[in-house]
Amino acid sequence: MSSERLIADRYLLGDLIGQGGMGAVFRGRDTRTGADVAIKALRPDVAALDLQLLERFRREALALRRLDHPGIVKMLDALEEDGRQYLVMEYVPGGSLEALLRAQGPLPIRRALEIALDLADALARVHRLDIVHRDIKPANVLLAADGAPRLTDFGAAYIGAGARLTETGVMIGTFAYLSPEVCEGAPPDARADIWSFGVMLFEMLAGRRPFEAGQPGALLSAILTRPAPDLRRLRPDVPPALARLVSQMLEKDRERRISGARQVGAALEQIMRAQAAGAAPAVTPEDMPTASSPVPHDSATLEAPALLAQLLASHVEPPARAGDTPLAAAPITAPVPPEPARSPPRRPRARGLLLLAVVAVLALGGGLALRSGLGGLRATMGAQPGAQQGALAPERVAPVAPGDFMVLVARLEGDEVDAVADDLRQALEVEAPFSRIRVRVYPRPVTSDDEARAAAEANRAAIVVWGEDRGDHLEVHVQVGAPEAMPGVRVDRAFVEQAANVRLRISDARRESAAPYVLGALSLLQNAQGDVYETVRTVAIMGLRPVTPAEPIGSSVATHYHRATALFADDAMAAVAELSEAIALSGGNPILYTSRGLARQRAGRLDEARLDIETARRIGPADWAIPRAMLANDALLRGDLAAAVAEYDQVV
CATH class of the missing domain: 1.10.510.10 (Transferase(Phosphotransferase) domain 1)
Structure with a gap:
């Protein structure tokens, strides 16, 4: 062996045979028995940042000792020397x-x-x-x-x-x-x-x-x-x-x-x-x-x-081998309290995890996947002239089950409502059997943001879809709904609505779809709520089928934001340009800085990305975890595990 040294007056520590974020594994020799051994050494810098890691390391040794079985690697010893922790295990020579x-x-x-x-x-x-x-x-x-x-x-x-x-x-x-x-x-x-x-x-x-x-x-x-x-x-x-x-x-x-x-x-x-x-x-x-x-x-x-x-x-940086994506690059150093099982399954929450939806939607933006089929709604979408719907109390629709998310589609005159509702049901429910999105039809037209908000609040709808006929095209509004449907938003809700609420132009309802924007707005809300698992579920719906998204109208913050989501996967710097336009319109919106920081990370511009993330942390709420989580990711990209662990400690 090369560079051998003796630990615990017994084990010769030899060549490195494996390495990970938590430590390294060396081939060694037990000088008392002459047997080859494998010695797992915990990294001192990691142990210093997480005292509970030491206890976990020791409990691993206890578990392996209990598991004395010929099909399980044997634990031989656990020891500490010069402040460093070691596990001594059976050496298995045949590879993995x-x-x-x-x-x-x-x-x-x-x-x-x-x-x-x-x-x-x-x-x-x-x-x-x-x-x-x-x-x-x-x-x-x-x-x-x-x-x-x-x-x-x-x-x-x-x-x-x-x-x-x-x-x-x-x-x-x-x-x-x-x-x-x-x-x-x-x-x-x-x-x-x-x-x-x-x-x-x-x-x-x-x-x-x-x-x-x-x-x-x-x-x-x-x-x-x-x-x-x-x-x-x-x-x-x-x-x-x-x-x-x-x-x-x-x-x-x-x-x-x-x-x-x-x-x-x-x-x-x-x-x-x-x-x-x-x-x-x-x-x-x-x-x-x-x-x-x-x-x-x-x-x-x-x-x-x-x-x-x-x-x-x-x-x-997409993984080299499809599916081999480790789900944790570094430990987080505070215990997570238990959550009891419940029915229907509840979604774990983490305070301040607002931008996971941004991450997910941007990541899949260029390949949004839903079935288009809005059909022939354009001729009758919107209110009839002279209707006094605003004077009426909001109507109620069938509620959704606890844990499900309502998308409320305003009633259209004639048969076109079936085309709209059926398309959304097909895209968000039928083709995604794991989805918890439920489409409901509101029984009359909606003609304004305020009326849409009132309908959403009356029905606890997360998203409202409504629109009007402009003659040569449809103008479709996708709008976040009732705060009661998605409680727990950490960032100012006005900033969330500013990035999510979008107007769309649909010239050919058979080719162009609003469904990606519904999912984008919902995922943004889910992360504003800190609902990581439902966000991932929504992202998975986005990946089912390719569509031609409808064209966002104008040059609003939401228009630039949604365009950035579509560009992110294929052209990160073009996404940066769109987000820069959005920031020029709303320099105080922290969501936009984390989004641009993510796009810059993807483009490999880590220094510029870090400036955006630091800005988001400075102008966002004090208990917003997303900027710190992104700084941890920045540290991982730079190979600084200790800094990543320290940031994750703050996240928890």
Whole structure:
């Protein structure tokens, strides 16, 4: 070994074999036994910024000692020397499963079954001790000299019902392996590990993951809504029983998912025996129960600041491999209190997370995806001359369920209302089954902003759509609705409305759509509310189908803002130019500075971006977390992990 030094009078610390944001892993030797070991060293600068990290580091050692199992990397020692923390573990020389898949591609059926069976046995031990791994993926499976797998990296795990190794606001896992319920913020249990295991088994057999996309929003949409590809179409020699097992592991509804690692192992054993005998297995996954007792954990949900960091980072520099987007680049150093499970699932909130919608909408702007079909509304959209609707009390429509968002479409004369409402329902509900947007038709025309606001307040609508016929085109208004529908806005609501409320020109209703602007306004409100998960859900809707957005009218702040969202993905500097025009009109709007800062980050102009972010922090509310989260991202882009951790500490 090179540059060896002795720690704890026992372990020779040798060559670096792995490195991450929290520390490094070295190959070493136990001088008492002569055995090779792996030594995980926590970075002193990270530990100094987060005292709870030390306790988490020690608890990882305790967890691994409890998990004494041949399929789990063994913990040998935990020690401290010269103020630095070390974990000494079994050295596994065969590399990772990730490296094997990258080099070899799909594995032989027998080899995949052997690895999966050993891992199912190891995972059963993990779950029996009331632990959820939370980060099952090929990179966390090491291969011994004989090819046997070893599950590793329990730094993200839950231990018991109340203790977890990641007490801080770190979103855990790699996006491509997260289960649908975890993507939505539900408390994870053992079934989340089964899903991740299913993704990994699919990858071992097919040479690709079942859900892949280049951006987090599109990947989220795939995980939440699209069925996994037919494994036997991708690889016809996969036994039908094995394809059925993988399908059961990838069941989106966790109540129907095969729920125990022992069940998975039993099915794998049956398949292996049948393969050896040349016959079909007697037991298939359909014969297995799917509702055993999961490992309960009601103490945490996915945390908003880390998701913000993920979206920011991925939009500045897209990941090299689709789906391999780490969801936390750095820890956040304050505990996140538990949130109990509820029905319908509530959306975790983080004070001041206003601009995640800006991040998300900008990131997907050039590829907004909804079905156009406003049909022939132009002839009759708007109020009839002489109507005195303003004198009437607002009318009521059918309410939406708790947790859903109402988009209120003003009634039009004739049949055209069906075209408008049907198009929005198709785009926002039917084609996005995971959506919580509900379209309602207001039973009479709306002729002014004030009337639209009154209708929204009467019905607790988040967004109102109304308009008028200008002869050669339709002028359509997309307007944020009732404050009661979206409480908790930190930034002055006037600034939110200034950026969100937009007038559109529709010359050909069959080609041009207002739906992207509805989603843009809603996502801005959701982030003004600090509602990270609903923002991500809205972003996912944007990624479903391409459309031709309607043209914003005039040169208002909202016009420039929405144009910037459309330009961001393909031409960040053009987006900067539009946002500069908006800032010239409203120099006190902090939303615009964070938006321009994000565009400049994407263009690689980090110094200019930082000036914008600092301006937003100075003129925005004192408890607004977004500028600090963006400064943390700036530090990450510059490779300064310690500064990023310090900023995230302030975010929490």
